[in-house]
Amino acid sequence: MSNSTITFDYISQSQANKEKTANAYFDAASPATLFGRRESTTSGLTWGYYGGTVLIDGSQTQIANGTLALTASATNYVEATRAGVVSANTSGFTAGRWPLYSIVAGASSVTSYSDYRLQANPVCGxxxxxxxxxxxxxxxxxxxxxxxxxxxxxxxxxxxxxxxxxxxxxxxxxxxxxxxxxxxxxxxxxxxxxxxxxxxxxxxxxxxxxxxxxx
Missing domain, CATH: 2.60.120 (Jelly Rolls)
Incomplete structure (x- = not known):
């Protein structure tokens, strides 16, 4: 839908099985959700993320859904190694790793977060x-x-x-x-x-x- 010519199937108010059409959308767009925030497993100081397929040294590798324990009362920098291993630290994004999210955590829950996953894509700078x-x-x-x-x-x-x-x-x-x-x-x-x-x-x-x- 980024162009004026729309290629998606609309979900109409009167159609049956709306969830089937919606889930098909999510499946088609799922490569973009790699390492994205997973609401169903995110709670308190636990951060959930989606897995997906990533290209590692020319081989497609499946990354499983996962969770991370965040540090309370700190800014957590969530990142992934080139092998797809996700971790968090409170110092800053590590050179040579994919930046995913910066997450501001309070004493017992997340107060805000910023998505940096676009930087995981190869961009000539x-x-x-x-x-x-x-x-x-x-x-x-x-x-x-x-x-x-x-x-x-x-x-x-x-x-x-x-x-x-x-x-x-x-x-x-x-x-x-x-x-x-x-x-x-x-x-x-x-x-x-x-x-x-x-x-x-x-x-x-x-x-x-x-x-x-x-x-």
Whole structure:
């Protein structure tokens, strides 16, 4: 129904078996409900969510419906790993994971929540970040961009730490000072990119790896 030409079957006031038509709608739209709030299992500080099918390393994987225990009197950040494992923390969305919901919890119940699931979809974005001549760890929202450009004046070689979950970036070292940027994960090896150079790199779950030479 996002276009002016409507393709859905209407539910008319006089028709029989309205629930059959409605359930058929829900079934057709169910891929969009992945990790969505499940009302029937959400109560107090228990957050229920819908499962569904997710593509993991090229294989369709079924995620079961589930629940999470929320932390009272805190903002809970609900997220999923690339394997579809859902968890919550009170610190913030984790780099390399899918953001799902931020949930404000009171002493015994949820007071409000915001849906961030759209960010789970692959979107080509560009990050332009000015560095303060210090080693830098990208925040989750920064690392979700596909194009990373760094500016600033460096006095020594600096590290840019990215999440190690499978992802590819085009990186532009647009700094001045004559030093490399090392794109590296929390563990493993990194990739140096010379000043004024661009390269395509990717994380393979263990290391950051160069896909192309500097250009």
């Amino acid at each position: 560009r990050l332009a970040k000015a560095l303060s001549d210090a080693n830098t760890t990208l925040a989750g929202n920064e690392a979700r961009n596909n194009i990373l450009e760094f500016t600033g004046v460096l006095t020594v070689q600096r590290n840019i730490t990215v999440p190690l979950g499978a992802q590819q970036w085009t990186v532009f070292n647009n700094t001045s000072g004559g030093f490399d940027l090392i794109i590296i994960g929390a563990t493993g090896t990194g990739v140096p990119i010379g000043m004024g150079k661009r390269a395509i790199i990717y994380a393979d779950g263990t290391n950051v790896v160069r896909a192309t030479a500097d250009v």
